[in-house]
Amino acid sequence: MLRNGKWVAEWQPVQAKDEKGGFVRQTSSFRSWVTPEGNAGPTGEGGFKAEPGRYHLYVALICPWASRTLIGRRLKGLEDAISVSVVEPELSDQGWRFGDLAEAEGASYMHEIYTRADPTISGRATVPVLWDKTRGTIVNNESADILRMLNSGFGELADDSIDLYPADLREEIDALNERIYPSLNNGVYRTGFATTQVAYEEAFCDVFAMLDELERRLADGREFLLGDRFTEADVRLFVTLVRFDVAYHGLFKCNLRRIADYPALSRYQERILAIPGVRDTVSIDHIKRGYYSIKALNPTGIVPVGPERAPV
Numbered sequence: 654m655l656r657n658g659k660w661v662a663e664w665q666p667v668q669a670k671d672e673k674g675g676f677v678r679q680t681s682s683f684r685s686w687v688t689p690e691g692n693a694g695p696t697g698e699g700g701f702k703a704e705p706g707r708y709h710l711y712v713a714l715i716c717p718w719a720s721r722t723l724i725g726r727r728l729k730g731l732e733d734a735i736s737v738s739v740v741e742p743e744l745s746d747q748g749w750r751f752g753d754l755a756e757a758e759g760a761s762y763m764h765e766i767y768t769r770a771d772p773t774i775s776g777r778a779t780v781p782v783l784w785d786k787t788r789g790t791i792v793n794n795e796s797a798d799i800l801r802m803l804n805s806g807f808g809e810l811a812d813d814s815i816d817l818y819p820a821d822l823r824e825e826i827d828a829l830n831e832r833i834y835p836s837l838n839n840g841v842y843r844t845g846f847a848t849t850q851v852a853y854e855e856a857f858c859d860v861f862a863m864l865d866e867l868e869r870r871l872a873d874g875r876e877f878l879l880g881d882r883f884t885e886a887d888v889r890l891f892v893t894l895v896r897f898d899v900a901y902h903g904l905f906k907c908n909l910r911r912i913a914d915y916p917a918l919s920r921y922q923e924r925i926l927a928i929p930g931v932r933d934t935v936s937i938d939h940i941k942r943g944y945y946s947i948k949a950l951n952p953t954g955i956v957p958v959g960p961e962r963a964p965v
Contacts, residue, residue, distance in 0.1 A: 655764055658772045663746040666949055667846050674849030675856065681795035682776065687783070689808030694798075701785060701792050703807040708792065709756070710737045710799075711766065711782040713749060714936040715943025717838065717892035718796035719781040724888050725803035727930035730812035735803075740780065742936075742943035748778050758784075767791070797830075800885060817885040825879055829886045836863040838893050845905025845950065853906070861909050864918065871917035876924060883928065891925045894918060895935055895964050900944040902960075904951060913962050922964055937963050 654662055669677040686694020691702030710726060712719035726735055738756045740749040740763060749763035760766055764778035770791040783792045783799050793799050804817045818826060836859040843856035867890070870878065878886045893901075894912050901907045912918050926932050945956045 654775070654777050655767060656775045658768045658774055660747055660762075660764055666947055667848065670848055671852075673852045673855070675843055675847055675852035681779070681793075681798075682774065683770065683782075683791040683794045684798060685792050686798065687792060687802050687806040689806065694802065694806070696798070697793070700788070703810055704787075705734045705810055706736070707785060707787050708735045709784040709786055710735050711740065711757075711763065711780055711784060712737060713740045713742070713780045713943065714934075714939035715742050715896075716780055717896055718779075720892045720934055721796045721888050722781045722783075722799045722803060723934040724892070724931055725800045725817065727934060728812075728815050728817070728928075729803050729807070731803060731807060731810060734807060734810045742939040743946035744943065749780060797889075800888065804885070815883070817883075817888065819882070819884070822879055822882070822884060826884055826886045829878060830889060833863060833867075833886070833890055836860065837867075838889060841893065841897070841901040841905050841907055844907050845901065857907065857909070860907050864910070864912075864915060868915045868917050871921050877921070883925070887925060891922065891931075894922050895926075896940050896944075898960050899937055899941050899963055903957060904944050904947070911960070912964075913960075926964065935964075 654665070671677055683697070685697025685701055687701045687703050687708060688694055689703050691700055693699035710722060712723055714720065723737070726732060726737070736756065738751065740755065741752050745762070747762045747764060751757040751761055758766065758769070762778070763780065763782070766782060766784065767774050767778045769789065779794060781796050781799055782794045785792050793802070801818060803811070840856050840860040840863065844853060844860055847853035847856055875881070877883050878890065897907070898911045898913055902911050912922060926935070941956050945951045946954060
């Protein structure tokens with residue numbers, strides 16, 4: 654991790670835990686927004702105007718948070734406006750590493766991008782990162798923010814035929830996000846990175862209670878979480894589902910049931926994979942190699958051959 658701008662220790666998945674030994678996720682440190690005219694967004698400072706070619710997205714294909722932004726970039730037709738770099742799937746002792754072909758401003762590791770934006774920063778160097786090439790700094794490293802600014806912050810540069818956060822559904826989307834995130838999106842991490850039996854079982858129960866609830870919700874024949882419209886809530890759920898059977902079920906000990914054991918959730922996952930562009934954001938190879946490179950959970954580094962039914 655970084656301490657005052659210096660890399661001081663080998664990468665570890667758990668940087669903080671609560672009184673029960675539960676996993677506590679680091680708070681994102683860069684929270685400015687790209688807007689059509691460069692005005693300030695809900696958080697951070699202004700000055701980040703939507704301009705073609707100005708912004709660069711750093712992602713990992715193993716990471717569900719980063720994959721949210723890749724889906725948003727693709728569905729909103731922003732591939733030409735926002736360039737992208739994909740880090741190597743395996744986590745090194747210095748965290749995310751760039752391969753030879755990645756556009757990385759001359760950096761070898763993601764933490765070097767962070768210290769260019771803030772030479773005294775402390776904490777983990779996470780993805781996704783939205784980088785401003787003009788100002789030479791990080792705009793935002795919170796995936797929820799980046800997904801929303803991809804949806805509405807790039808104005809005429811983006812495809813307006815799809816709206817992932819429509820005004821008439823925002824209250825319902827926010828309510829779903831607030832329930833699904835702690836119990837499932839982050840719940841699988843709370844399960845996998847728990848350091849006590851109590852914390853593990855609490856998180857485990859949250860994960861499967863939410864999966865059971867979502868199965869019931871989708872069993873009525875609706876296409877997506879809120880009916881026939883694909884929204885931000887679906888993006889956020891999908892990126893967890895598509896990793897579940899190949900990573901969370903085994904490595905994170907979320908092994909009561911697989912997504913393959915949920916008929917409605919399985920059909921839902923396939924519907925989303927069939928949306929043009931979504932499948933291109935998913936790499937089962939990166940997901941498996943990346944998660945199983947976490948030494949704290951898999952010291953041998955062996956990557957399992959299965960499961961037989963991979964989602965793509």
